[in-house]
Amino acid sequence: MFEPEIGRIVLREANAADSRRLWKWRNEESAREASFNNRVIPYEEHERWFQSRLGDGRTRILIAMDAHGWEVGYIRFDLSNESAEISICVDVNHRSRGYGTVIIRNGSEWILSARLARRILARVKVLNRASLAAFERAGYSRIRRTFVGDAETWELQYPTMGAAGATNGRRCSKTAQVSRVRNDMRD
Ligand SMILES: CC(C)(COP(=O)(O)OP(=O)(O)OC[C@H]1O[C@@H](n2cnc3c(N)ncnc32)[C@H](O)[C@@H]1OP(=O)(O)O)[C@@H](O)C(=O)NCCC(=O)NCCS
DSSP states (O other), rough: OOOOEEETTTEEEGGGGGGHHHHHHHHHHHHHHSSSSSSSOOOEEEEEEHHHHHSSEEEEEEEETOOOSSSEEEEEEEEETTTEEEEEEEOOGGGTTTHHHHHHHHHHHHHHHHSOEEEEEEETTTTOHHHHHHHHHOEEEEEEEEEEEEEEEEEEEOOOOTTTTTOOGGSSHHHHHHHHHHHHHHO
């Protein structure tokens, strides 16, 4: 199992027991607002989708845990043709502590270093300022403004794999990630 220590955040791959937790995060009001499909997903529908994705390799879902072992959010990568599209949700009770930034940066580094994709894209609604801030702090850059359905959206891209196999994202110091999270810990 993939379990790197990320400052005070650990990412682990999701398993079948995470289904209900993911469903609750997905249906939380601000997470639905951020999504391009903002309807409430019934549990049975979510469960069918989640179980089918767990085994098929097209989707990788990582659960983020804090220093106390509490699950604080998830990150998902949908893989296709050497590209990954990223989406994230941090539990509403754990936001604005720097977790989103750390989870995005380290999940993205993992996808690239595991050679699961060569390119990572995010699509963020232009009004979702917290998400834009977290992606940009994590090293993503805006590449174009477009529409997804009716939603005006920024496409952002993570620095791509260089010839030597290192990504620009690693320029971000791990110490900074750790201290940012530690400073924001409430407990
Ligand atoms: C987007 C999200 C993952 C950010 O997680 P987080 O742990 O709160 O992120 P961070 O604490 O690392 O950073 C959030 C940044 O947004 C800023 N922010 C927080 N709330 C904000 C708001 N309402 N308006 C503007 N900026 C806001 C924070 O100040 C911080 O920026 P800073 O580091 O420059 O100060 C979280 O808000 C979330 O899960 N939202 C719902 C789902 C979602 O929007 N997913 C993204 C879809 S693409």
